Amino acid sequence: MLHGVGVGRRAAVGPVAQVRPAPAVPGDAALVVEGRPATVEETHAAVERAFAEVADGLQAQADAATGTVADVLAATAQMAADNALRAQTLARVDAGEPPVAALDGVVQMFATMFEQAGGYLAERVTDLRSVRDRVVARVLGLPDPGVPRLEQPSVVVARDLAPADTAALDLTKVLAIVTELGGPTGHTAIIAGQLGLPCVVRVGGATDLEDGVEVAVDGAAGTVTPHPDAELRAALERRHAAEDLLSGDTAPGATADGHAVALLANIGTAADAERVAASGAGAEGVGLFRTEVLFLERTQPPTVEEQAEAYAAALRAMGGRKVVVRTLDAGADKPMAFATQPDEENPALGVRGYRLVRPLPELLATQLAALARAQEATGTTPWVMAPMISTPDEARDFAAAARAAGVATVGVMVEVPAVALRARDVLAEVDFVSLGTNDLAQYTMATDRLRGELADLLDAWQPAVLDLVAATASAGVEAGKPVGVCGESASDPLMALVLVGMGVTSLSMAAGALPAVRYSLRRHTREQCVAMAAAARAARSATDARAAVLALAEPEVRDTLAL
Structure with a gap:
């Protein structure tokens, strides 16, 4: 069995088609x-x-x-x-x-x-x-390099795949994608996720697999298994059947005893919002609209008019359902020509996210004006939050600026451990908070989230990260204000139970992950979720935390979702 970093929860079995360099x-x-x-x-x-x-x-x-x-x-x-x-x-x-x-x-x-x-x-x-x-x-005058012509449904394997290669795939014949390089936030992983393809990246030895050999690719487990036996094939078939069955349930998210948990989708563009609305996945709204997609690859930021049009299109696409918009998260792993600060030795700890208001206040002012204009044009109130808030004073200043611009519902991202530790003070300044567990894990564990070889340190089950999530959720319960999660951990059907047990009120994820999370919630009471949260936090390691929660899960969930 080969191991890597899985993307999504899907799996597939098929012959290898190697992409030669x-x-x-x-x-x-x-x-x-x-x-x-x-x-x-x-x-x-x-x-x-x-x-x-x-x-x-x-x-x-x-x-x-x-x-x-x-x-x-x-x-x-x-x-x-x-x-x-x-x-x-x-x-x-x-x-x-x-x-x-x-x-x-x-x-x-x-x-x-x-x-x-x-x-x-x-x-x-x-x-x-x-x-x-x-x-x-x-x-x-040579042939263009790229993916070979696929004669049958295959697992595409490469040292790495360029976006142009991934996008040019004949999707009727691609079962899964496996690469030796890349990361879970790279272009190949992003596109595979959008296309609904099982994907595992950073798989050592993947290019040594022979063309035509049968492999089982499991995005949930992050594994590639050559010559899968009948037992593994049957398990993956059961998972596929379960996924098909689960997709028919589009009712609002709730635990077995009726405790409501909003299930939302993550998007990057207005077109993504249209797809989510038309997908039939049962998304109750959008929990994270990554607005930086509007800004990437530009030498100048988009105008108020351009931004307002995009935001209004997303609000209209969701038909009045909740849409949480994150203001520009430039810097660190998303440098932009007009915003990146020169000579930053450690951009992840530098001027990124909300901190851009210091050297470039007009970026935030323009975006807030555009969001207010979209709110007025559609009659729908977006929930607007700032990334990389570090102190209650920053939360207060952002809320004041947003409300002055005409934005009615204001929140902040909890990605910096200091904010999780002072969540009560932060929540006193805003209407809601949303936990970005990817960055929260990065800063808690002092580990670059793009370094695939350190993925174990960034495991969402790390008890130290869970403690910070719990502190934030507890402050939300005390203040009577919503606390959402829009990081990768929200899409894990087992972790979703822990988050709900802590007091998280909404979970936002890729639309394809909604059915499994919805199913998992429906099979457990809130009391069970509370017990799972306590078990996870009592563990010494990420592995122990997950095992402790798995032992408490209903057997039908363990079996059906192959958790």
Whole structure:
């Protein structure tokens, strides 16, 4: 069995289809025109044309796609059209360097910069190298690298997959995706999640699997099992049958004894809201609208009008249901040209999220004005929250600014341990809070959330993280104010029981995770959830915490969801 980091809860069994890397081309390979070496001018023109063709091709793919897939492809197309990448490559060509060597040198320079910057930029190295491979192929007249033609439904396995490759997959023949590199927040994982494909990343030895060998890919367990036996196949079949059965239940979330728990969906665009509304998954609203998707890959922030239109579209799509909007969370793993602060040695601990109000107050002012305008245009009140709040005073200042702009319902994200510890003071300033358990775990455990090899430290079951969640939820119960969870832990049907037992009032997740969480809640009383929360917090480790809760779960939930 091979182990990695799973994405989502789906599983599949099928034959391996390996994505081979682009063919190695010697750095000194020269362009040949009519049987002779090309001149410097001809090489310059060929390289420039190749960049344009790759950028146009990627943009055409983006235009034909929707939602997150379209956004990711458009971002890669912009990388291919990047003036710095193109100009520096052409400058080397003009100096007489062979085209492949010129491109390799520039790409390696940018890749090193991205990797040293970490976070979101490090995730873009795969995109950068994909652009390189495509440009080289165009210059030298070679076939474009990418996913092989699939003759049958298959498990696509690669060292890494560029977004363009993932988006170009024939979904009628893709059962699952497995990669050796990448992370759970990388583009491949994001797209796989949107497409509903089982996915496991950071799987050591994945590319050693032979083409055609049968494997079982389990996104929930983060495992890839070659030659699965009849018992494993039957277990996964039972899970599929259970998922099909569960998807028919779209009633509001509640425990077995009727304690209400709002089940919400996470989105990144207005188009995502439309899909959630039309999916039939039974989402009671949106618990996290990641507005930074509107800002990514832009040299200037969107205008009030542009933002208001997007926010209003999302509010209309949800038909009056609750929509929680997170204000711009730029910085750290989401650098932006107009917002990233220079010379930050540790961006995750620097000027990110709400802290941008210090050097760039106009960003927040513009966004709040746009949200107020969307509220007025639709007659629907968005719940608006700020990320990376660290003190009660910051919560007070954000609430004052939002209310002055006309936003009626104001909250903050609980991602910094200091806020969880002082949740009572924070809740005195706002209408609600929402726990971002991904970042809360990162800051509690002093572990970069994008480092896949440290995934065990970021386990949502870490008792120290659970203590902070419990402190926040308890403060919410005391104040009589909502406390939601919009991090990955909300999508775990077992962890959902613990969160409810602590006093969390809403859970927000990818729409595909809603049926399993709803089913789990319906099979347990609130009293059982309270006992599970106590058992988890009494454990010494993440593994022990999960095992303790699993032992208390109803057998039908353990068996049906393969928890």
